[in-house]
Amino acid sequence: MKKVITYGTFDLFHWGHLEMLRRARELGDHLTVAVSTDDFTEQDKHKQCACSYAERAAIVGAIRYVDCVIPEAKWEQKPNDVREHNIDIFVIGDDWEGTFDELLGGLCQVVYLPRTPDISTSGIKHSLSRTPAPAPHSTT
């Protein structure tokens, strides 16, 4: 059985995230997803999430391409995760191209997949911030 792992924040889960998980799972027979914890996201990635770790992990875990969800609490945990979960392939979007080659060299195959164009969590946040919120109980 070929085991795959990927990492991400997965805040405001969108089409680009789904496509990443679908293509990651296609590379093997079992997909583990490491979801960034709230502390890691705030302190190390300097990003503020709209959804908590528990919510993001629950959404990712409910996707049918995903077999296992673990927390991502630091950058350097990847080699341990690969060993512990018997991972064959590490995969992530090409916005990270080259970043993890050294860390994972010799441990597993490292694959960078092209990002889905024209969609991102930050883009969604930006466009929503310019749209006035509807009144409570509004039907429009």
Ligand code: C2G
């Ligand atoms: N992604 C994509 N296409 C998009 C948006 C995102 O393919 N339009 C991919 C990213 O490249 C990443 C995954 O979806 O592989 C999750 O994206 P983010 O939630 O933005 O995760 P990120 O903050 O990049 O976390 O240690 C690595 C990090 O945890 C990666």
